[in-house]
Amino acid sequence: MTEQEKMLKGMLYQAGEKKLSSMRKRASELTYDYNHLRPSQKEEQQAILNQLLGSMGKDVWINQPFLVDYGCNLYIGDHFFANYNFTVLDIGKVTIGNRVMIGPNVGIMTAGHPLDKVIRAELYEFGYDITIKDDVWIGANVVINPGVTIGSGVVIGSGSVVTNDLEDDTLCYGNPCRVIRKITEKDRIFWQKEKEKSLSNS
Template identity: 45%
Template sequence: MKKDFEYEQMLAGALYFAPNIFPENGSLEGKKLAQKINNEPIENTDKIIAMVRKLFGKTGRSFYVNPPVYVDYGRHVEIGENFYANMDCMFVDVNKIVIGDNVMVGPRVGFYTAGHPTDPEIRIKELEFGSPITIEDNVWIGGNATILPGVTVGKNSIVGAGAVVTKDVPENTIVGGNPARVIREINDVDKKKWEAEMKTYYENLAKNK
């Protein structure tokens, strides 16, 4: 079988020419499946989960992706356990998007692995590249955030709503803005506050049973 040079270049993060990728390695099937997911009645959660499991390259046992969802290929996306993505998220997965466990994603978040040369004469030749995105465990990404090619978001971190993440996010931090910057670290004050809030919640819940 002839080697699919362009597809291999794409996954390697090198320049490639998308129209020359072999049809069997193309993005059409993923886009068609995403379209089916988006047309499925929202109450049919089991069917939606089954189709997303087929769409993505790897999934955990427990997850939910709230339609509509948009992909380039779909099969280059990997999600861990207890993943949730709210509506209107976009996975432009010309390279890998690898997401860990216990990750929550707000509405209209974009994961963009695709990039283009900065030199205009090369860019107009329709050569492009893709760099992988990694989201580590226990990350929360706020609505309308944008994660750009090559970024790693470290574990336990929070990406604020509307942030444009252009570089790696350190573990245990809150970032926001355009371009996103570290606002502060997540610390023991957060832990004590939210443990107290959770205790109050369960106390109130027990009183109301």
């Protein structure tokens, strides 16, 4: 089994292996190019993302700067927006659904290191997949830790550290991040009224 195969299976692996080092170098070069384009160079930005990412849907926008370990293990759906300083350590697979919004300074971290100092000093690492389902909004300065699944319709408050799965249609925040309450029909009615108020003042 190759080190890349071990990495993608969530096993301990050696990140310094030649092929993985080459893959990270390629991602670094592409993200450097992406981050140094002018904001008006939208076509060039999209072309780089198509080269870099495992896959992406339509209407994907990532503000500069954007940092990623491999890129090829990041899969993004339709109508995606990430604000400044979006960082993804995609040692494991990161799957993001449709209509996901991500605030500034958010980190998605599939990577981990052994607690044992001897094994850690031998430069072993591991990665656990992260899944973010449809219609999620992640506030500024959130950190998502390895192995987490975020359910559809979840809203995560700024500064949260997500260490466990979050169930569908919930408002969550804190360190560690926890479910505060369900998002309900009452919320929909409130925001529909706010929308109508805004439209009436257009």
